[in-house]
Amino acid sequence: MSTESSLRADIVEIGRRMYARGYTASNDGNISVRLGGDRLLMTPKSVCKGFMTPDMMCVTDLDGRKLQGERDPSSEMLMHLEVYRQRPDVQAVVHAHPPIATGFAVAGIPLDRAVLAEVLTTLGSVPIAAYATPSTRELPEAVRKYIRAHDGMLLANHGALTVGGDLYSAYFKMETVEHFAKISLVARLLGRENLISREEVMRLQELRGTYGIAAPAPICADPADSPGAGAGDREDPATCQVVQAPAGSGLRLVPGLPDGSVQPAQRPGEEAEIRLTYRELSALIEDAIRSLR
Ligand SMILES: [Zn+2]
Numbered sequence: 001m002s003t004e005s006s007l008r009a010d011i012v013e014i015g016r017r018m019y020a021r022g023y024t025a026s027n028d029g030n031i032s033v034r035l036g037g038d039r040l041l042m043t044p045k046s047v048c049k050g051f052m053t054p055d056m057m058c059v060t061d062l063d064g065r066k067l068q069g070e071r072d073p074s075s076e077m078l079m080h081l082e083v084y085r086q087r088p089d090v091q092a093v094v095h096a097h098p099p100i101a102t103g104f105a106v107a108g109i110p111l112d113r114a115v116l117a118e119v120l121t122t123l124g125s126v127p128i129a130a131y132a133t134p135s136t137r138e139l140p141e142a143v144r145k146y147i148r149a150h151d152g153m154l155l156a157n158h159g160a161l162t163v164g165g166d167l168y169s170a171y172f173k174m175e176t177v178e179h180f181a182k183i184s185l186v187a188r189l190l191g192r193e194n195l196i197s198r199e200e201v202m203r204l205q206e207l208r209g210t211y212g213i214a215a216p217a218p219i220c221a222d223p224a225d226s227p228g229a230g231a232g233d234r235e236d237p238a239t240c241q242v243v244q245a246p247a248g249s250g251l252r253l254v255p256g257l258p259d260g261s262v263q264p265a266q267r268p269g270e271e272a273e274i275r276l277t278y279r280e281l282s283a284l285i286e287d288a289i290r291s292l293r
Helices: 004-020 077-086 099-107 117-122 138-147 167-190 198-211 231-235 278-292
Strands: 030-035 039-042 058-061 066-068 092-096 152-155 159-164 193-195 252-254
Touching (some): 030 077, 077 138, 077 159, 092 167, 117 198, 138 152, 167 193
Antiparallel strands (some): 030 039, 039 058, 152 159
């Protein structure tokens, strides 16, 4: 168990890195970690995360009452409290506005394609929580939808949220989200993405244990194959966003479109061709019906 002083130092260091990497501007972002005895250590309100000192942090209880600290806790404290309520396994929460990932959040394009093995093993699909006014009770409500099944998510027109078993694990997931977003953006600018097959996604999921990763069902390639997903999650499929991974052993080309939709591969001189599983076809039909309503 880390001491409180080392956790304060870790928050300072992570804040410095987030600011240096451009994940936050001005006073954006916030970081928190569980202390023993149902207490949280949290960044204070209205402070640039690049210039914090260990004494600035607030200690609160799990209801958000300040127990210690000269400054008030983060304006996004309610979102942090909601995460800790929903996820007893989570020890730390990081929120920032990394610009590429936030661009996807602004465009309404989730990072849900199976394109990078390290993302599939650490985060799986990265959904977008619905837009909510920052610092209000709406934000924890928007986050609640996905947080039981996902360790990382985008916040529509706002930023990103990651959680982990310790501070650095939560922070590194923020790095992974932004890195994933950057690579996805480049691939889409280049005109196509090769998706990893569903079989390979399942293999990666099986390997997660050997990497020491035990968060609940972040891949969700198929709800029935997600051992971490509880019965409650299956009753509410919205809690788990499925990774887009085609069936079959080979890679499939998926040209990137601005609206994030999937279209058949088209190259000059070739007929457009698309192969769909029954599940993908059903999803397309459902989408079409929804858009007609
Ligand atoms: Zn924010």
